[in-house]
Amino acid sequence: MSAPAATVAALAKGLAAGEYSSVELTRAYLERIAAAQPALNAFVTITSEAALAAAAAADAARAKSQTGRLTGVPIAHKDIFCTEGIRTTCGSKMLANFVSPYDASVVAGLRGAGTVMLGKLNMDEFAMGSSNETSFFGAVHNPWDTTMVPGGSSGGSAASVAARIVPAATATDTGGSIRQPAALCGVTGIKPTYGRCSRYGMIAFASSLDQAGLITVSAEDAALLLGPMSGFDPRDSTSVERAVPDYTTTLGDSLEGLTIGLVKEFFDKGLDATNEQRIRDAIAVFEKLGARAREVSCPHLPLSVPTYYVVAPAECSSNLARFDGVRFGHRCESPKNLLDLYCRSRGEGFGAEVKRRIMTGTYVLSAGYYDAYYLKAQRVRQLISADFAQAFQSCDLLFGPTSPTPAFAIGAKFDDPITMYLNDIYTIGANLAGLPGMSIPCGFVDGLPVGLQILGPHFSEARMLNAAHRYQQETDWHLRVPAAFA
Amino acid sequence: MSLSRADIENIARLARLELTEAEIPVYVDSLSKIFAFVGELDRAPTSGIAPMAHPLPGLAQRLRTDEVREPNCRDTYQQNAPQVEAGLYLVPKVIE
Numbered sequence: 245m246s247a248p249a250a251t252v253a254a255l256a257k258g259l260a261a262g263e264y265s266s267v268e269l270t271r272a273y274l275e276r277i278a279a280a281q282p283a284l285n286a287f288v289t290i291t292s293e294a295a296l297a298a299a300a301a302a303d304a305a306r307a308k309s310q311t312g313r314l315t316g317v318p319i320a321h322k323d324i325f326c327t328e329g330i331r332t333t334c335g336s337k338m339l340a341n342f343v344s345p346y347d348a349s350v351v352a353g354l355r356g357a358g359t360v361m362l363g364k365l366n367m368d369e370f371a372m373g374s375s376n377e378t379s380f381f382g383a384v385h386n387p388w389d390t391t392m393v394p395g396g397s398s399g400g401s402a403a404s405v406a407a408r409i410v411p412a413a414t415a416t417d418t419g420g421s422i423r424q425p426a427a428l429c430g431v432t433g434i435k436p437t438y439g440r441c442s443r444y445g446m447i448a449f450a451s452s453l454d455q456a457g458l459i460t461v462s463a464e465d466a467a468l469l470l471g472p473m474s475g476f477d478p479r480d481s482t483s484v485e486r487a488v489p490d491y492t493t494t495l496g497d498s499l500e501g502l503t504i505g506l507v508k509e510f511f512d513k514g515l516d517a518t519n520e521q522r523i524r525d526a527i528a529v530f531e532k533l534g535a536r537a538r539e540v541s542c543p544h545l546p547l548s549v550p551t552y553y554v555v556a557p558a559e560c561s562s563n564l565a566r567f568d569g570v571r572f573g574h575r576c577e578s579p580k581n582l583l584d585l586y587c588r589s590r591g592e593g594f595g596a597e598v599k600r601r602i603m604t605g606t607y608v609l610s611a612g613y614y615d616a617y618y619l620k621a622q623r624v625r626q627l628i629s630a631d632f633a634q635a636f637q638s639c640d641l642l643f644g645p646t647s648p649t650p651a652f653a654i655g656a657k658f659d660d661p662i663t664m665y666l667n668d669i670y671t672i673g674a675n676l677a678g679l680p681g682m683s684i685p686c687g688f689v690d691g692l693p694v695g696l697q698i699l700g701p702h703f704s705e706a707r708m709l710n711a712a713h714r715y716q717q718e719t720d721w722h723l724r725v726p727a728a729f730a
Numbered sequence: 731m732s733l734s735r736a737d738i739e740n741i742a743r744l745a746r747l748e749l750t751e752a753e754i755p756v757y758v759d760s761l762s763k764i765f766a767f768v769g770e771l772d773r774a775p776t777s778g779i780a781p782m783a784h785p786l787p788g789l790a791q792r793l794r795t796d797e798v799r800e801p802n803c804r805d806t807y808q809q810n811a812p813q814v815e816a817g818l819y820l821v822p823k824v825i826e
Contacts, residue, residue, distance in 0.1 A: 478792075
């Protein structure tokens with residue numbers, strides 16, 4: 245069989261109806277992955293044998309009627325999630341030979357639900373990047389135009405779902421790393437509330453911002469997969485003890501009376517005019533569905549990028565101190581002494597952007613600068629968070645663009661960190677405040693996809709997925725497939 | 731704000747990162763730009779505002795009872811170590 249360009253929901257139905265086995269489906273996707281790899285470079289590791297074995301086990305379970313909704317559905321994981329017995333690189337030379345001794349809780353949860361892992365997806369090194377150009381394993385290409393970036397850091401996840409070489413993929417979002425690539429590749433992305441999904445076994449970048457999530461074709465698919473990867477985990481000290489709803493049961497709820505806040509600061513002079521028109525068109529669809537739109541202001545939001553580029557590097561410099569060339573990871577040749585071992589192992593093992601962020605963080609945490617940069621940024625973070633809380637007093641959800649422009653050319657912004665950092669100007673605020681966020685496809689500009697961003701109050705994933713699903717019932721942007729991969 | 735070559739060398743030393751001669755001017759330039767950019771934060775009046783370290787402020791730090799829960803996985807973990815001997819991680823001689 246050839247792999248159907250289908251949603252997780254459709255594949256789950258096909259498997260349940262016996263239209264194909266999980267082995268047939270998995271083999272078909274592995275063929276698509278292999279065929280697309282030269283053009284997209286979306287995978288770091290393809291786990292064909294393990295995938296076929298897991299698929300056979302899923303088929304055997306089905307024969308005994310021991311099945312869940314997702315039994316036998318193939319997915320892939322961003323290579324930031326530890327996978328037992330399988331190389332986990334985080335896109336870095338530092339971990340190029342690291343074989344994880346355990347599974348991340350997110351991976352274990354999705355495996356427990358019956359999904360079959362196809363492999364590990366390419367990403368910006370240690371999730372630091374907005375274009376997937378910082379990976380040690382090479383840039384990922386956007387399937388809509390392979391001369392363009394897919395966005396980052398979950399570029400492999402977004403590109404592979406867009407090209408329909410995987411039905412769905414896990415991803416992570418520290419400053420926009422799920423939503424921005426989802427927008428640039430024309431797929432659906434959800435970053436849940438901070439603390440919703442366990443961070444155990446998810447290689448740490450900035451621990452107060454990092455959150456696991458999904459890139460899928462549709463909101464319905466995200467609702468199907470989010471449950472099994474969510475919930476309390478005693479092994480993550482910031483995991484939240486709160487019941488996980490069945491996100492699929494509220495997808496069809498009415499949007500009558502929903503109040504949508506259009507954040508004034510999101511529609512600034514940096515937003516491409518054609519991009520803006522697509523967002524406004526999408527809002528009109530929501531109004532037709534019964535929602536009311538009103539303008540709101542989050543006056544401190546324009547400071548979110550500078551705030552982030554103090555807080556995130558500070559946390560990164562602490563987290564990445566564990567890579568010392570002693571217990572795991574890259575070690576330099578013939579170290580002269582212990583200090584030489586540390587400095588050369590780290591200097592050789594980390595790429596340019598990771599080193600830039602470690603140094604930025606080291607500086608803002610160093611004696612004499614801590615108050616001026618780090619504490620100052622944490623105070624502004626409080627103001628940004630309070631702006632959102634105020635906006636949610638009068639609105640159910642906040643809408644805006646996901647990124648200022650559609651995908652840009654590979655290499656175009658690589659040498660200028662500030663220009664690159666500004667790609668995340670609309671997404672970073674949600675991470676600073678711990679809010680859930682989504683990006684859903686809402687049209688095209690010159691053949692490249694545009695994403696609508698939806699933000700909600702803490703733990704409002706069900707309402708966001710409901711709104712996104714209702715929009716996707718009215719539109720077919722999320723079902724468009726790049727011609728080269730159709 | 732502008733950083734000097736000496737600043738970058740000092741930061742790299744604190745961060746335990748060896749930089750090549752070619753990398754130093756690149757970081758002098760880019761970190762100077764980054765700190766000029768984050769200097770925008772000075773525009774926000776923040777007196778009396780508490781620093782926010784965690785996005786869910788109501789969340790209390792959980793504690794667990796002090797009992798042994800994890801098994802010893804040393805042999806498994808050391809499979810990823812660059813150099814081990816008799817269950818020990820090897821590093822260059824520290825005491826002369």
